[in-house]
Amino acid sequence: MQNSSQGGFSLPSVQVMRPLNDQAIIVQVLISVFLYIDLLMIFTFFRKEMFHTITRYIFFAHVLICDCTYLILSDILLLLSYMRIIMPTSLCILLCAIGFNLNVATPLTLTAMSVERYVSICMPLRHAELSTPQHAAHGILLIQGLACVLMLIMLFSVTAVMPLDFYLSPRVCNVELLQVHRWQKDLTNGVSQVYFLFMALTICFCYVRIMKVARTASGDDRTAMNKGLRTVILHGFQLLLSLIQLWCPFVEMAVLQIDLWMFVNLRYFDYVVFILAPRCLVPLVYGLRDETFMVALKHYALFGCHNKKLGTIKKDRTIFP
Template sequence: MALNNSLTGARKVDNRMLLVQVLVGIFLCINIFLIATFFTKDLFYTTMRYILFAVTLLSDCLVLFITNIMVILSYFNVSIHMCLCLILYIVMSLYTFVTPFTLTAMTLERYVAICMPLRHAELCTTRGSLHLILIIHSISSVPCILTLSIFFATAGHMLYTQDRVCSVEMFLLYSWQGHLRSAVCQLFFLVMSIIIVFSYVEIMKVAKAASGEDKKSTWKGLRTVIIHAFQLLLCLIQLWCPFIETAMLKIDFMLYNHVRYINYIIFILTPRCLSPLIYGLRDELFFQSLKNYALRGLYNKHFSN
C-alpha cells in the first residue's frame, strides 16, 4: 500500500509505467500458473503448507491487480465513484496484511513439522488450515475496520456521491487516524517478528541436535524460515513507506515521485514474486507437478496443432 495515489508526472505513458505493467503481467501469469498447478493433485489441497501457499498466491494476485488499477487510474487522473473506490480500498487493505500473516503461519507450520513432528498431523489438518485462514483474514481486517469506522462516523453524506481520484489518503480525514493505523501496523510487525525469530531459534536448536537425514531435512526447513523472514521483511517495510514518502515530499516533489516509484517496485512487486521461488521451485513435489503440468500443456498444444 506504499503507492496508492500515483506515479504521477505527465499523462503520457513513460518507460517507468511500461515497466510496471510488464512486471505486473509477468508476476500475475506466474502466480496464476502456480495456482492452476495447485489443483492438479489432491495432496496439495489437503496439506496445510500447500493450502497456505495457495492463499499467498491468491492474495498476491489480488494485491497486484488492485494496486495496478489504482496506479493506472491515478496516473491518468481518472475519477471514479466513491463506492467503487471503497471496494478497491477494502480489498487492497485486507490482502496487504493477509500475505505477511500467511507467511508467518507458514513459518509456524515448519516449526511444528520440525520441532513437534508427533503433533504435526494432529495440528496441521485441512480443517485446521481453513480455521487458520479465517483467523488470518479476521486479524488482517482490523486496520481496515478501524479506518472505515471512523470515516463513516465523521464523513459527510455528500462525500459518498462524489467522483474522485481513488487513494487511501481520502479515507484518513484526521492526522491521528494515520497515527492509529501506524500503531496497529507496528504492533503487527512486532508480533510477526517475534514469531519468526522464535521459530528460527527453535529450529536451529533441533538442527544442531539432529543427525543424518533428519539434519538435512531440518536445515532445509531452516533455510525456508530464513527466506520467509526476508520476504516478510519486504512486505512489512511497505508499511513504513508512507512515512518515508511524506518526508521526501517536504524536501522535493520530484524526489518524492522517484522514491514512491522505487518503493512500489521493491516493496510491493518484489515480495509478490518471491512466493513462487520459495515453494514453487524449492519444493520438490510441487516443482515436479509444475513441470509435468507445463509439459502436458505444451504436448496438448502441439497435438492440437
C-alpha cells in the same frame, strides 16, 4: 496522492505523468510476469489433489490467491490514478478496504506457514494431528479475521469524520482521500506496527527453535531441518520488506518537502521494491524450492512434455491425471 504502502504507486498530477510512461510500462511488465507465475501455481495446486490434503500447500495457495488479487487491484488503482479517471468515492473506499485486507493477509499467512514448519520439525509426533486440512481452513479463517480488523478500523475512521455527500461524489481514488486527519493515519500505522511486531516475534521464535533442533540432528534429518531454516529465513526477509513499506510514506513525505522529482522516483522505487518484490518471493520460497510442487509445475507449464522426460512419473497416473 495514493499511499504506496496500500494501493500502489501513483502519479502526483497531470503535469508530471508524461515522463513516467516508461516506468509505468515496466511496472505492467513486472506485474504480468508475476501474475503469470502465480496463476500457473494456483492452477497446479487445484489440478493436483494431493496438495489439497497438506497444510503447507493450502497456506501456499492462500498466499498466491491473496497476492494475485492484490497485484490486480493495485494495478487497477495505478492505472486509474495515472489516467486521472474518477469514480464514486464509495467504490474507492471498497477497493481500498480490500487492499488493506490483502496487504495484511499475506504476511499473516507466511507467519502461519513458519509455525507449520516449526510443528513439523520440532513436534513431529503431533504434526499429523495438528497439520490437517480442517485446521488449515480454520487457520485461514483466523487470518482473514485478523486482516479484517485493520480494514474495519479504516472504514470506521472514515465514517466517523466524513459527511454523507462525500460517499456520492466522484473523485480520483487514493488512500489519502480517506485519511484526511493525522490521527487516522497514526491509528492505522500503529495497529499495523503491532501486527508486524507479533509476526516478527513469531518467526524469530520458530527460527530459534528449529535451529536448536537442527544442531542436534544428523543425516537426512539435518538436511530437512536446514531446508526448514532457510524457508523461515526467507519468510522473515519477506516480512521485513512488508514492514519497511509501513515506513515508506513517512520517508516519501519528507522527500516531497525537498524535491518533487526525487519524491516521484522514490515512490516508484518503493512500489517496485517493497510492494512487488515481496510478492515475487512467495513462488521462490515455496513453489520453486519444493521438489514435489516443482515437478507438478513443470508438467503443467510445459503442457505435459516434462512428464514424458521422466519415465517414473509418467507411469504414475495418480500424480498427473
